[in-house]
Amino acid sequence: MTNSQLTPGIAAGRLGAEDYARNFDDIAPRYDGHEARVAADRCYFCHDAPCMTACPTSIDIPLFIRQIATGTPEAAAKTIFSQNILGGMCARVCPTEQLCEEVCVREVAEGKPVEIGRLQRFATDTLMEKGVHPFARASATGKRIAVVGAGPAGLSAAHRLAMKGHDVTIFDPRPKAGGLNEYGIASYKTPGGFAQAEVDWLLKIGGIAVQNGKALGSGLTLEGLKADHDAVVLAIGLAGVNALRAEGEDLKNVLSAVDFIAELRQQPDKAKLPIGRDVVVIGGGMTAVDAAVQSKLLGAENVTIVYRRGQERMSASSHEQEHAASVGVRIIHNAAPVRVVGNGAAQEVEFAYTEDSADGLKQKDETFRLKADQVMKAIGQTLTGAPEGLKIEGGKIAVTGTGRTSVTGVWAAGDCASGGEDLTVTAVAEGRDAAEDIHASLS
Ligand SMILES: Cc1cc2nc3c(=O)[nH]c(=O)nc-3n(C[C@H](O)[C@H](O)[C@H](O)COP(=O)(O)OP(=O)(O)OC[C@H]3O[C@@H](n4cnc5c(N)ncnc54)[C@H](O)[C@@H]3O)c2cc1C
Numbered sequence: 001m002t003n004s005q006l007t008p009g010i011a012a013g014r015l016g017a018e019d020y021a022r023n024f025d026d027i028a029p030r031y032d033g034h035e036a037r038v039a040a041d042r043c044y045f046c047h048d049a050p051c052m053t054a055c056p057t058s059i060d061i062p063l064f065i066r067q068i069a070t071g072t073p074e075a076a077a078k079t080i081f082s083q084n085i086l087g088g089m090c091a092r093v094c095p096t097e098q099l100c101e102e103v104c105v106r107e108v109a110e111g112k113p114v115e116i117g118r119l120q121r122f123a124t125d126t127l128m129e130k131g132v133h134p135f136a137r138a139s140a141t142g143k144r145i146a147v148v149g150a151g152p153a154g155l156s157a158a159h160r161l162a163m164k165g166h167d168v169t170i171f172d173p174r175p176k177a178g179g180l181n182e183y184g185i186a187s188y189k190t191p192g193g194f195a196q197a198e199v200d201w202l203l204k205i206g207g208i209a210v211q212n213g214k215a216l217g218s219g220l221t222l223e224g225l226k227a228d229h230d231a232v233v234l235a236i237g238l239a240g241v242n243a244l245r246a247e248g249e250d251l252k253n254v255l256s257a258v259d260f261i262a263e264l265r266q267q268p269d270k271a272k273l274p275i276g277r278d279v280v281v282i283g284g285g286m287t288a289v290d291a292a293v294q295s296k297l298l299g300a301e302n303v304t305i306v307y308r309r310g311q312e313r314m315s316a317s318s319h320e321q322e323h324a325a326s327v328g329v330r331i332i333h334n335a336a337p338v339r340v341v342g343n344g345a346a347q348e349v350e351f352a353y354t355e356d357s358a359d360g361l362k363q364k365d366e367t368f369r370l371k372a373d374q375v376m377k378a379i380g381q382t383l384t385g386a387p388e389g390l391k392i393e394g395g396k397i398a399v400t401g402t403g404r405t406s407v408t409g410v411w412a413a414g415d416c417a418s419g420g421e422d423l424t425v426t427a428v429a430e431g432r433d434a435a436e437d438i439h440a441s442l443s
């Protein structure tokens, strides 16, 4: 190893092979059978279970935990998959501490919830590892549906539509299906090629063709898709990134955190990934935390997240923030970027302190600078590539509760659609619900 954490500038191979392996290993390994039984035994199997109400996909949580407790994890998995076909990924990435586990009666009474996410993973992994697909298609309807986007929303919609007997084609520009499951989620949450294994398993339902290298707006048009299909689902996510709107944004090594993570996810050998000695990440959400944590895990010496408002306004959960702090990421609140300083490439970022009051966010006169070999922008994603003619609301495609857009025959689901939480599990729920509505309208 020639480089270290102290090597100036941007360098690959800052750590030893064992460090990379440990840093990017599974953050919450799967329970074995005994651990799962013990965890399941803590559940009270509540009537009107609050955990179930808090789950965006309404999984019957007490039922699946009881199925684990009685030694039938495959049945538990089927209970999960009947509501959430990406239950395996959601078991790894859901912010359960803000959803089902937050309202678990054990959490409320004792400050320690039933570990619903880990139990879900135990059940879904058990079934998926057997290569079993638990659902069969209904008889063919002869209807053809186009799904645009192969992320969680598109995959969920496609699976439900295929199950109902429709023929589905998914179009996506990227070489692999999975959307942000494949290109966005932090590596240590879903190691070992799980995202692709899950896509392969999901497609076993049959009746779904995936066409990669196909983008709406570049070869594909909404009119064309409508003409060739009985319904269209738009599940294109949020492919754009907000601009910093600060001087020096165009300097070299000022990059999108999402692009950085996508490259990291696709590189099997993390030692080959160059990272700065000093990294500054600007933003306050999950993307900012994931970019910062993974920069640190790649061997950056100093990683700082800077967020323009107070800690309580950060959209990253307190669990995520604690995780960042635990790996050595520093978080500075109430500071906004004024300019990136450098001669051709970023060297420092200048920030102004801010004050968040009833009149809005104000920048103060006091400023400070942070050294930065790399500056990562994580200040939100935006909708790009939505076809003209669709009503847009709050920067997203306007939909009714079941995903109907303003154009007849066109549904939208996931991050690109109005409402929702921009979480994997919400995208899955919306894709499923749009599919059910399409099926009802075609029947
Ligand atoms: C860095 C990062 C980390 C995250 N971590 C978590 C997490 O830990 N837990 C969690 O719950 N959520 C997390 N999220 C949010 C979660 O990933 C998204 O809410 C979820 O992926 C949305 O699913 P989707 O199907 O709507 O969109 P996406 O996953 O973005 O998929 C959209 C798909 O559409 C395709 N597409 C785009 N434009 C076109 C076009 N013009 N034509 C055809 N196809 C197109 C894309 O290639 C992509 O495959 C994270 C997000 C990011 C950015």
Ligand code: SF4
Binding pocket: 042, 043, 044, 045, 046, 049, 050, 051, 052, 061, 062, 065, 103, 104, 105, 106, 114, 116
């Ligand atoms: S709230 Fe907690 S204890 Fe009650 S059913 Fe859900 S997981 Fe079990």
